[in-house]
Amino acid sequence: MTDFQSPAVTSRLPSVGTTIFTVMSALAQQHGAVNLGQGFPDFAGDPALLDAVTEAMRQGHNxxxxxxxxxxxxxxxxxxxxxxxxxxxxxxxxxxxxxxxxxxxxxxxxxxxxxxxxxxxxxxxxxxxxxxxxxxxxxxxxxxxxxxxxxxxxxxxxxxxxxxxxxxxxxxxxxxxxxxxxxxxxxxxxxxxxxxxxxxxxxxxxxxxxxxxxxxxxxxxxxxxxxxxxxxxxxxxxxxxxxxxxxxxxxxxxxxxxxxxxxxxxxxxxxxxxxxxxxxxxxxxxxYLDLPAFYQHKRDLFRAGLGNSRLRLLPSEGSYFQVVDYSEVSQLPEAEFCSWLTREVGVAAIPLSAFYSDGRDQHLARFCFAKKDETLQHALGRLSGL
CATH class of the missing domain: 3.40.640.10 (Type I PLP-dependent aspartate aminotransferase-like (Major domain))
Structure with missing residues (x-):
């Protein structure tokens, strides 16, 4: 059988590879870690909203x-x-x-x-x-x-x-x-x-x-x-x-x-x-009017749970993210620290360096608290040793 080669391609995004979110989520799954890395909820939307989709389909909006x-x-x-x-x-x-x-x-x-x-x-x-x-x-x-x-x-x-x-x-x-x-x-x-x-x-x-x-x-x-x-x-x-x-x-x-x-x-x-x-x-x-209180509860729960750790909490004024300074826990670079945290502690986070064009390292990591309270408590139980 003759082997045919694909045409050569010059990438329009030559510096783009697999995102850190994909890498950390895969690592979390591999090690059974609580995934507080990627920014999405682990709870369902309102059943009334889900039912409204079904009703729309049955009404012929397809x-x-x-x-x-x-x-x-x-x-x-x-x-x-x-x-x-x-x-x-x-x-x-x-x-x-x-x-x-x-x-x-x-x-x-x-x-x-x-x-x-x-x-x-x-x-x-x-x-x-x-x-x-x-x-x-x-x-x-x-x-x-x-x-x-x-x-x-x-x-x-x-x-x-x-x-x-x-x-x-x-x-x-x-x-x-x-x-x-x-x-x-x-x-x-x-x-x-x-x-x-x-x-x-x-x-x-x-x-x-x-x-x-x-x-x-x-x-x-x-x-x-x-x-x-x-x-x-x-x-x-x-x-x-x-x-x-x-x-x-x-x-x-x-x-x-x-x-x-x-x-x-x-x-x-x-x-x-x-x-x-x-x-x-x-x-x-x-x-949406109740959403600030809903997520503020989760923010406060997560911050209180880390209050006795050596992680220094930066302000979280909005979104569903909490950034921590881990300098008192480790001197590892951010990507290495987040990998270590996932493998050894069992909680996945994202290095802040991934969000900088120059990859600058400040010993900062980002957690997502858009999770069920029991998920956050599970993660906090593992993080308490820090």
Whole structure:
């Protein structure tokens, strides 16, 4: 039999390999560790929401929906944003339903960023941002958040702005640090960008997980920012159904028009019965209004359980992540420490270095507390020896 060789391929993402999340999850499974690494709940969504999907399928909502998303769901999103943040988006021309937040971010970048442009990324950050920018033929410009506090350093951001800066990606509540941007941060960003044509891509997937009574500072609260921003959010994060991969984008009509040009060709449309289920479920605001208290309980449980350990807890103001400084436990580099923790202690975490473009090591690790209380107690029992 003749052997045929595949054509040679020049990778568009030559530096991309297997993600740390896949590596750590596999290691956790291999060693029977409690997986507090990858950011997803280990509990089910509301049975009423799941039943609504079944009902939608039985009612015949099984064919292609509109490319932009079904009207009732876009209306519900527009109403929620208006109620919470005071900005009314037009559901017809400014709200688009997406196949999750990750797709939304990629689509926004492909639609609005051109080869030769620069996009400011604030490190540490979600690992999809840089590959998306590279695929658009643009250059990521990494600006580090302030060490330990992870607050935005506007002097550094200002220094990174150049004539070919096309966009900046911001994320609050922040993955991986759990830091939440404040009103003064948004005001400073607005003032900094005022003389520019820079677009803001605002990753707000944890918008309903802000703790201690603080409000979520969506860019939608700030008219000057809303006029130049693409907001990305996630039904999966909000309703504990991350595997559904459904999110949305809110943006001014001119930006939305360009977004939809790409969206219609890389996704076209999104799961029909789930859209109908979400539209009916959103009639009740309590599930997302109650979410801060729900996750604050888990944060407080986890932090209290680590209170007597030698792990130093950094603030967790939002999201469902807790960063710890393990310097008093080990001097191993972050990736080695997380591997050791998984193998020897039986709890998986993610090294913060994985979220930095330069892989900087600060002896920090990230845990996810979006787990059942018994899962957290199990993990805390193993971590107590530290």
């Amino acid at each position: 064919q292609y929906p509109p490319m932009t998303g079904i009207a009732p769901l876009r209306d519900a999103v527009a109403a929620k944003i208006a109620t919470l943040y005071g900005h009314r988006y037009d559901a017809g021309t400014e709200i688009t339903i997406t196949a999750g937040a990750t797709q939304a971010i990629l689509t926004a970048i492909l639609a609005l960023v051109h080869p030769g442009d620069e996009v400011i990324v604030l490190d540490p950050c979600y690992d999809s941002y840089e590959p998306n920018i590279v695929l658009a033929g643009a250059r990521p410009v990494h600006v580090a958040l302030t060490p330990q506090t992870f607050r935005p350093d506007f002097d550094r951001i200002a220094a990174a702005l150049r004539p070919n800066t096309r966009a900046i990606i911001i994320n609050s509540p922040h993955n991986p640090s759990g830091t939440v941007w404040r009103a003064e941060d948004m005001q400073q960003l607005a003032e900094l960008l005022r003389p520019t044509g820079v677009i803001v891509i605002s990753d707000e997937v944890y918008e309903h997980m802000v703790f201690d009574g603080a409000p979520h500072q969506s860019v939608a609260r700030w008219p000057e920012l809303a006029a130049r921003s693409v907001i990305v959010s996630s039904f999966g994060k909000t309703y504990h159904v991350t595997g559904w991969k459904i999110g949305y984008v809110a943006a001014p009509a001119p930006l939305t028009a360009e977004f939809r040009k790409v969206h219609q060709f890389n996704v076209f449309t999104v799961n029909t019965p789930m859209q109908h289920a979400l539209a009916s479920y959103m009639a009740d605001a309590r599930p």
